[in-house]
Amino acid sequence: xxxxxxxxxxxxxxxxxxxxxxxxxxxxxxxxxxxxxxxxxxxxxxxxxxxxxxxxxxxxxxxxxxxxxxxxxxxxxxxxxxxxxxxxxxxxxxxxxxxxxxxxxxxxxxxxxxxxxxxxxxxxxxxxxxxxxxxxxxxxxxxxxxxxxxxxxxxxxxxxxxxxxxxxxxxxxxxxxxxxxxxxxxxxxxxxxxxxxxxxxxxxxxxxxxxxxxxxxxxxxxxxxxxxxxxxxxxxxxxxxxxxxxxxxxxxxxxxxxxxxxxxxxxxxxxxxxxxxxxxxxxxxxxx
Numbered sequence: 001x002x003x004x005x006x007x008x009x010x011x012x013x014x015x016x017x018x019x020x021x022x023x024x025x026x027x028x029x030x031x032x033x034x035x036x037x038x039x040x041x042x043x044x045x046x047x048x049x050x051x052x053x054x055x056x057x058x059x060x061x062x063x064x065x066x067x068x069x070x071x072x073x074x075x076x077x078x079x080x081x082x083x084x085x086x087x088x089x090x091x092x093x094x095x096x097x098x099x100x101x102x103x104x105x106x107x108x109x110x111x112x113x114x115x116x117x118x119x120x121x122x123x124x125x126x127x128x129x130x131x132x133x134x135x136x137x138x139x140x141x142x143x144x145x146x147x148x149x150x151x152x153x154x155x156x157x158x159x160x161x162x163x164x165x166x167x168x169x170x171x172x173x174x175x176x177x178x179x180x181x182x183x184x185x186x187x188x189x190x191x192x193x194x195x196x197x198x199x200x201x202x203x204x205x206x207x208x209x210x211x212x213x214x215x216x217x218x219x220x221x222x223x224x225x226x227x228x229x230x231x232x233x234x235x236x237x238x239x240x241x242x243x244x245x246x247x248x249x250x251x252x253x254x255x256x257x258x259x260x261x262x263x264x265x266x267x268x269x270x271x272x273x274x275x276x277x278x279x280x281x282x283x284x285x286x287x288x
Contacts, residue, residue, distance in 0.1 A: 002239025005231045006247035012228035014254020018262075019221045021255075023214060030194060031201050033075055034187040035211070036222030037180050043223060044177040053174040056166070063165035064175040067158045067229075068182025072190070074154025081147035097249070100156025101163070105241030122277050123246050126253075129274025159245055162229050163236035172233055176226055 023032045048054055074097075102120070165175035195201050202211055211218075228248075235244035253274070 002235045002244050003247060005235035006244045009228045009232040009235060009248040010250035011254055012224045013251035015258060016221050016224035018255045018258040019217055023217055026214060027202055030191050033072055034184060034191050036218045037183045039219040040222035040226045041180045041184055044180055047173050048177050051170050051173055053170040056171040056174055060165055061175060061178050063161045064178040065182050067161040068179040069186055070154045070157050071183055072187045074151045077147045078151035081144045081151060097152035097156030100153060101159040101245035102242045104160045120246050122280055126274045126277030129270050159232060162233050172230055176229055
């Protein structure tokens with residue numbers, strides 16, 4: 001169960017990141033974050049009402065609130081780091097957030113076997129290489145590195161927090177709803193401040209029509225991200241967090257293959273090698 005749900009998380013996050021990356025070429029990143037999460041709030045609100053999940057409200061929802069506050073900060077830091085580039089350094093560094101939930105699992109007493117430790121090491125190296133790290137070329141701005149590390153810590157913290165926010169299926173629906181409401185509140189406030197300072201939320205002229213046309217894609221990004229948080233929570237609760245976190249962090253491999261399949265971007269040799277190592281690590285983790 002842990003392996004299946006963790007790999008489903010990687011698939012969903014990878015596709016959501018790919019879709020979000022495409023959308024930010026058309027409209028501002030903060031607008032993508034806010035609108036996609038509004039769609040997620042509407043859908044999750046209906047699910048909470050239909051399942052009676054609100055009855056499971058309790059102190060554990062503060063973990064969901066914290067995840068909802070950290071998530072937008074991490075995402076915006078990541079997008080700003082990508083703008084500063086080079087992307088080949090920023091992308092793989094962002095996946096280092098896996099150390100947060102893995103460290104939390106070890107601190108709570110999880111002790112993977114030798115095969116699983118080997119799988120974790122191999123998979124993490126593969127995840128980093130799958131991003132295609134640029135070992136030569138233009139120097140990396142210190143600000144880009146700091147923003148990327150902040151984003152990585154934020155992504156990892158969200159993984160650790162959402163795993164603690166619920167312990168039942170209906171409780172998970174409520175936790176995800178609270179997380180997304182917090183996302184919208186935090187991101188919406190930031191967007192309002194940005195507009196007040198003179199930065200438009202949409203391209204001038206055909207902004208509203210463009211947003212309406214992109215709404216299905218925005219909905220996919222928001223719902224895929226929500227589903228990924230849900231499958232990760234199930235994975236972390238059904239098995240070792242260390243295993244669930246590493247397997248879920250295979251999403252850069254998915255993003256790289258999506259870019260190859262859709263945008264016809266060629267995989268660099270280091271990316272292909274990284275994908276192979278990541279898959280080998282997955283096999284070791286599953287076998288352990």
